[in-house]
Amino acid sequence: MPLAEARTKGSIDEALTHGRALLNESPLLAARQAREILAVDPANAEALRLLARSLRATGDDDSAERAELDAIAASVHDPELVQAAHALLDNALADAERILRPRLKTNPFDVAAIRMMAELAGRLGRYGDAENLLRRALELAPGFAAARGNLATVLYRQNRAPEAIAELDRLLDADPANPAHRNLKAAALGRVGGFDEAIALYEDVLQRFPDQPKVWMSYGHVLKTVGRQTDSIAAYRRAITIAPGLGEVWWSLANLKTIALDADDIAAMTAALEQTELGAEDRFHLHFALGKALEDQARAEGAFAHYAEGNRLRRAMIDYDPQEISSLVERSRALFTAEFFGTRAGHGSTAADPIFILGMPRAGSTLIEQILASHALVEGTHELPDIGAIALRLGRGDARYPECADAMNAEAFATLGNEYLERTRVNRKTNRPFFIDKMPNNWAHVPLIHLILPNAKIIDARRHPLACCFSNFKQHFARGQGFSYALEDMARYYRDYVKLMAHVDAVLPGRVHRVVHEALVDDTEAEVRRLLAYLGLDFDPGCLRFWETDRPVRTASSEQVRRPISREGLDQWQAFEPWLDLLKNALGPVLDRYPEAPPP
Structure with missing residues (x-):
């Protein structure tokens, strides 16, 4: 259908339909048709996509990719995609999906729409779906830099840092100076322990682009991890100077826990909260930081009010169903009996390398890790996501985990x-025979750990329920701890944890070694000797001088474990007791029986 004289939208739409019909019988004719449309309407994204598909069918992949990238660029003028972009910007995800899903059903080759649908999936936490969509976009347009950057982010958020780094290297090869790509690569390197290279990358970016507050903040994070606290504080302060309303950097500063924010800081954060245009994430971060600042000044009532508001705002933003973990615990107790384990004795990998430290977050697991990582035969890594990832995969499709x-x-x-063992190898930087995985949430998968790694050691870090739960309540976690933003959710999660661990103790006696935090503080040497005996390791005096161990620590306790043990944190919750009745009532017998578990 020649278009030399065509001017109406109707005739162009008819020509596009005719061109698509030609694709299967004659890609060359389809390409000619697309070019005729583009001669009349050079920015027609559909014609560019038709040209790309036609050229790819003829084997001209380079020209096809150029046409596809031109189609993506032209899509910024597409009213439907503009509407979808605004919906994503406003976090109106249902509205964005109503636009994108039928569009992709009609045109599954629309790479710009595919990328937007991937962003939608990522916002919902469906990272597997987002990854599949982005890989499809890159299959159609390998040079689509934005989609590759999104893929690196999605891989990073699935804790697949080596794969994210590989994608970022491809981006950096094409655009070496791009600060966003370098920043993301530095974060991914930090995730797998490449701290020196990550620091060098951040410093390079900041030398070129010194007014990037989030890069200064990320730089501060990695400096904190390697123990350069003074430099970390300076980086956070630089970010605050550039962006006083950046709530996350205020929280990062407060979260060091070994410094106190002063009256000027409190005034600056209070002023930031009064800004009407402040985003929800900045707002809840500021509330958590103000809570910590006021707690340090012994202003418990004001501190609790800010902690409560920060938690309320954060809880409203996440989709957390406490019944899911309760159901997992009940089904695990029903399935994993002594007979079940007995008939499977000797199954699994024979490796004895892993030492799992698990339990509630904020229960002293980082302290135990630092003590053990001071032993000549033990390497500390960090909170490894791999057991959870394996469990998640086992439950996909028609399967149900743990059944x-x-x-x-x-x-x-x-x-x-x-x-x-293979997945975690990237995190091991020494030749020490044993390594630590201190993901606290692994408590929910202790039966799986026993079945696949029967020679691994398992340590349960337990802390007084009020001290532990309140410490979680005043801690903002970047992701992954959805239970921690409401006192009722927290108490239920703690009860579920105690219930499953008590069941494991009953069906696998002696399999798990428990470290009670208060006992470790009161008589450190006795508890350390008991712990090393469980691990089958000789006593190492370095374990009693753990604060001298020079190793990266990523968790919220990173600065605390670089100091000798103190009783300072044991009773901090007591100042807030007047506001903890809800927590006490929800904990019930678990509180009364601590450190033992209530009877079934």
Whole structure:
């Protein structure tokens, strides 16, 4: 259908329909049709996509990619995609989906729409779906830099840092000076322990682009991790100077826990909260930081009010169903009996490398890790996500976790154990024979750990429920701890944790070694000797001088474990007791029986 004289939208739409029909029988004719449309309407994204598909069908991949990238650039003028972009910007995800889903059903080759749908999936936490969509976009347009950057981010958020780094290297090869790509690569390097290279990358970016507050903040994070606290504070302060309303950097400063924010800081944060245009994330971060600042000044009532408001705002932003973990615990107790384990004795990988430290967050697991990482035979890594990722995968499709374990044989358990060892290898930087995985949430998967790694050691870090739960309540976690933003959710999560660990103690006596935080503080040497005996390790005096160990620490306790043990944090919750009745009532017998578990 020649278009030399065409001017109406109707005739162009007809020509596009005709061009698509030609694709299968004659890609060359389809390409000619697309070019005729573009001669009349050079910015027609659909014609550019038709040209790209036609050229790819003829084997001219380079020209096809150029056409696809031109189509993406032209899409910024597409009213429908502009509307979807505004919906994403306003976080109106349902509105964005109503636009994008039928569009992609009609035109599954619209790369710009595919990328936007991936962003939507990522916002909902469906990272697997987002990854699949982005890989499809890059299959159609390998040079689509924005989609590759998004893919690196999605991989990073799935804790697949090595893969994220590989994608970022491809971006940096094409655009070496791009600060966003370098910043993301530095964050990914930090995730897998490449701290020196990460610091060098941040410093390079900041030398070129010194007015980037979030880069200064990220730089501060990695400096904190490697123990350069003074430099970390300076980086955070520089970010605040550039962006006084950046709530996350205020929280990062407060979260060092070994410094106190002063009256000027409190005034600056209070002023920032009064800004009507302040975003929700900045707002809740500021409330958490103000809570910490006021707590340090012994102003408990004001501190609790800010902690409560920060938690309220954060809880409203997340989709957390406490019944999911309760259901997992009940189904695990029903499935994993002594008989179940007895018939599967000897299954799994024979490796004895891993030492799991698990339990509630803020229960002293970082202290235990630092003590053990001071032993000549033990390497500290960090909170590894791999057990959770394996469990999540086992429950996909028609399978249900943990019930799927009932149908698994010895080879399947061994395969999973070896997979875990392979996945975690990137985090090991020494040749020490043992390494620590201190992901606290692994308590929910202790039966799986036993089945796939029967020779691994498991340590349960337990702390007084009021001290532990309130410490979680005043801690803002970047992600992954949805239970921690409401006192009722917190108490239920703690009860579920105690219930499952008590069940494991009953069906696998002696399998798990428990470290009670208060006992460790009161008689450190006795508890350390008991712990090392469980691990089958000789006593190492370095374990009693753990604060002298020079290693990166990423958790909220990073600065605290670089000092000798103190009783300072044991009773901090007591100043807030007047506001903790809800927590006490929800904990019930778990509080009364601590450190033992209530009877079934």
